[in-house]
Amino acid sequence: MDKDSNSMTPLKDIITDLFKEKTLPFNIKDARIWMVWDEIVGPSISKNAQPSGINDKKLKVIVSNPIWLQELQFTEESIRNQLNRKLGRKAIRKIDFRVGVI
Numbered sequence: 001m002d003k004d005s006n007s008m009t010p011l012k013d014i015i016t017d018l019f020k021e022k023t024l025p026f027n028i029k030d031a032r033i034w035m036v037w038d039e040i041v042g043p044s045i046s047k048n049a050q051p052s053g054i055n056d057k058k059l060k061v062i063v064s065n066p067i068w069l070q071e072l073q074f075t076e077e078s079i080r081n082q083l084n085r086k087l088g089r090k091a092i093r094k095i096d097f098r099v100g101v102i
Helices: 011-019 028-048 066-087
Strands: 049-055 058-063 094-099
Touching: 028 049, 028 066, 058 066, 066 094
Parallel strands: 058 094
Antiparallel strands: 049 058
């Protein structure tokens, strides 16, 4: 057997190769949005609205029904400001609420 075919490649080299010259499709710091969401909006809203993604500082939030959609549209600025304050930066410039399955 060839000596090279039996050698093992370190896992760190494999992972490095996988991500070489690739960028993530989001800012990894934005993951904190999901961690602080329940704290910011409270249990009632959290049961009826959950973030589903962020792109270009526009947070997409799925809400359970049209009533919650309308209610949250009125509080969008407050939620956005609280999230940005908690994150310590202007991570979100707009929140887009959509009715869907939570």
